[in-house]
Amino acid sequence: MVTLLGCGTCHTDGALTGNANSKFLLAGSNTGIATSNPLKSAKPGIVFPPNLTPDPTTGLGNWSETDIVLMLRAGEDRHGIRQSAVMPWAAYAQLSDQDARAIAHYLKRLAPVQHQVPTRVREGQASDKPHVYFGVYQKP
Ligand code: HEC
Incomplete structure (x- = not known):
């Protein structure tokens, strides 16, 4: 299911630029995804797909399975x-509980x-972090 739903496309370092680093499979991306429209903002907001491995400090080590289910189905x-x-939780909301x-x-x-992704960049904030545009410009 994780392969089918493409979690690693975003959550694996290098994958967003076509060069997935297999050592960081699902361990977060240092390349971010812009959250604002490039036609309207030269300094977009940027989010970085976090580490989904169970590392306690940089990943989901402290998340329960129920926490992860809530994230997937309700985006919280x-x-x-x-x-x-x-993070396409609005589509994943259709997943069955099972x-x-x-x-x-x-x-x-x-x-x-162990891999900490960069912190989110607010729209208007200067940043030298690499990022891609997806065409998803909604604010959280
Ligand atoms: C299109 C890119 C993309 C895809 C595909 C994607 N995610 Fe995400 N995911 C993100 C981004 C970006 C964030 C951070 C969102 C934010 O900070 O507001 C995130 C956040 C999360 C979080 C919260 C982690 C944390 O530490 O806050 C979990 C859990 C998660 N994703 C799981 C998944 C799973 C499981 C899949 C596949 C079923 C998946 N994601 C697919 C981009 C994606």
């Missing part, structure tokens, strides 16, 4: 904060990889 992190629409749980179960059993 475990503090109730709604994530950017760049399938969402299977994904969470799988992620919690990956080998932990």
Whole structure:
């Protein structure tokens, strides 16, 4: 399911620019995704797909499977904060509870990889971080 739904396309370093680093499979991307329209803003907001391996400090080590299911189906992190629409939770909301749980179960059993992705860049803030445009410009 994780392969089918393309989680690694965003959450693996290098994958967004066609050069996935297999050592960082699902361990987060240093290339970000712009959240604002390039025709309207020269300094876009940028989000970085986080580390989904169960590393306790940089990944999902402290997330329960239920936390991950909530994120996938409602787009809310475990503090109730709604994530950017760049993470396609609105589409994943269609997942059955069983399938969402299977994904969470799988992620919690990956080998932990320590890898901290850069912090989010606010629109208008100067940044030298590499990023791509997806055409998804909604604000969180
Ligand atoms: C189109 C790119 C993209 C795809 C595909 C994608 N994600 Fe994400 N994901 C993101 C981004 C970007 C964020 C960070 C959003 C934010 O900070 O607002 C994120 C956040 C998350 C988070 C929250 C992690 C944290 O530490 O806050 C989880 C869990 C997650 N994604 C799981 C998945 C899973 C599982 C899949 C596949 C079923 C998936 N994602 C597919 C881009 C993507």
